[in-house]
Amino acid sequence: MTKLGFTTRQVHADRLLNNPEHGGVHTSTSNSVLFEFKDAQGIIDAFQGKRAAHVYSRSSSPSVTALQAMLTELEDAEGALCFATGMAAISSSLFALLTAGDHLIVSQYLFGNTRSFFETLKDFGVHITYTDVTDVEHVKNAYQPNTKGVYTETVANPVTQVADLSAIGQFCEENGLLFMVDNTMTPPPLFSAKNVKASLVFTSLTKYIAGHGNVLGGAVIDTGLFNWKNFDNIKSGYQVDDVAQWGLTQIKKKGLRDLGATLSPQSASAIALGMETLNLRMSRSQYNAMQLATFLDNHDKVAKVFYPGLADHPQHFIAREHLTGGYGAILSFDLIDGADPVAFLNALKLVICATHLGDNRTLALPVAPTIYFENTAQERNNMGISDTMLRLSVGIEDTADLIADFETALASL
Structure with a gap:
């Protein structure tokens, strides 16, 4: 193949x-948990690794x-x-x-x-x-x-x-x-x-x-x-x-x-x-991620965007060398000082606030107080995680609809 x-x-x-x-x-x-052996020697050989066979579904x-x-x-x-x-x-x-x-x-x-x-x-x-x-x-x-x-x-x-x-x-x-x-x-x-x-x-x-x-x-x-x-x-x-x-x-x-x-x-x-649809989904999500990263990178209420596809990303050239199929569909960004991440997320209408990634739908969440809440402030700082950071898992929606949702939410801040 x-x-x-x-x-x-x-x-x-x-x-x-x-x-x-x-x-x-x-x-x-x-759905079978157990597997029958017509010849009892078969189950002995399977247990001893002398032949490949399903014995119990916890293992295979x-x-x-x-x-x-x-x-x-x-x-x-x-x-x-x-x-x-x-x-x-x-x-x-x-x-x-x-x-x-x-x-x-x-x-x-x-x-x-x-x-x-x-x-x-x-x-x-x-x-x-x-x-x-x-x-x-x-x-x-x-x-x-x-x-x-x-x-x-x-x-x-x-x-x-x-x-x-x-x-x-x-x-x-x-x-x-x-x-x-x-x-x-x-x-x-x-x-x-x-x-x-x-x-x-x-x-x-x-x-x-x-x-x-x-x-x-x-x-x-x-x-x-x-x-x-x-x-x-x-x-x-x-x-x-x-x-x-x-x-x-x-x-x-x-x-x-x-x-x-x-x-x-x-x-x-x-x-x-x-x-079966991995490549098709990834292609669409990556396209949306690049368009959204570019939009956010040029918005006056966004302090910093983190996406390997952007030319100013610290490891952009490493990413370009190894990520030959694209830069992925995850990006994060920091809002400007004084902006409320919770208020921003609540203003989004299309994007879902949820802790997951790789979905067909675009997802967002505040990073520091959720998935990195158990880490100390110093540990988060060492990882580059700010208090206003938001993570996006970009989905396969129409690009214009996504950008419009972010544009409206940012305008509300």
């Missing part, structure tokens, strides 16, 4: 990769396996595992791969809930160094003998700092480190994680992949670039014949099976259906 265009591959991925029953173009939703089901095949194709990867949420994918994977005494280099601009989880990892003896990932030199300076990897988002939420992705990937390859990239904000075809030598790709399927704000899900995807023989935390029982599968095998056993954050078959089917 690699010779076909991206949208063509996505529209036909389910039927071509998974061969649905009865000539269907979508894999049927399988036909619906979820079909989605995983589509995600693997999406990232041109070695394999994928799905979870009940994006946070479940992150937490289950890192709990499975790390042990007390390990060290991670982590972006200081991480989304609030993700950063909260890394604080929890500290309680389990994992050492964390937060650093500015927009310059690889900061990452190099944070390196320690016990460093296992680097974790960053492609584009930070909400201030849109863009990581120095290619340089960090090169550094990780040279030092045998896992390069873990959260690609939620910039899914393919915007960005190819393999091009920057990422090892593991994390994504919230809830957001752009599914797209319609009606289902939760998350995934970890192994690009196949990391040599798991260099990772000494892999237990001997999970060192299967195919070395490329060591990481996913341990995550599946110690993370998905043991922690139990299973994606339901119904959710997997909804995500797979939404993914």
Whole structure:
């Protein structure tokens, strides 16, 4: 399928990769929790990893396996595992791969809930160094003998700092480190994680992949670039014949099976259906985001706009190099001093005040008192988050209608 265009591959991925029953173009939703083995030796072989088979739907089901095949194709990867949420994918994977005494280099601009989880990892003896990932030199300076990897988002939420992705990937390859990239904000075809030598790709399927704000899900995807023989935390029982599968095998056993954050078959089917229109939705949302960012950037009641597509964005040239499919559909902006963010949001009629992103509808919320409320004022300052910052997830509405809604709301201040 690699010779076909991206949208063509996505529209036909389910039927071509998974061969649905009865000539269907979508894999049927399988609601069975248990799976029968006519020969009892089969269940023994499945438990011992000698054959691939569904045993119990907490670990795998036909619906979820079909989605995983589509995600693997999406990232041109070695394999994928799905979870009940994006946070479940992150937490289950890192709990499975790390042990007390390990060290991670982590972006200081991480989304609030993700950063909260890394604080929890500290309680389990994992050492964390937060650093500015927009310059690889900061990452190099944070390196320690016990460093296992680097974790960053492609584009930070909400201030849109863009990581120095290619340089960090090169550094990780040279030092045998896992390069873990959260690609939620910039899914393919915007960005190819393999091009920057990422090892593991994390994504919230809830957001752009599914797209319609009606289902939760998350995934970890192994690009196949990391040599798991260099990772000494892999237990001997999970060192299967195919070395490329060591990481996913341990995550599946110690993370998905043991922690139990299973994606339901119904959710997997909804995500797979939404993914078919990913490229079309992203193209429209990105166009609207660029037009809206330009409008806001020239408005006298807006102090600053944060969007990688603007020429004055600090990492615009990094974004231009790596985000070959566009700059994404998330932007933030600061109102001028004295302006009331709550009054502004209440004046919007079309845009929805909600905590989500990647939806077909344009969403907005005040950043500091909501998703970053648990962070201290100093931590928010280090992330570039002001008290008047508003985050927008730009949808697919008619551009003129969006701009008119913002124009009216700004005029009311």
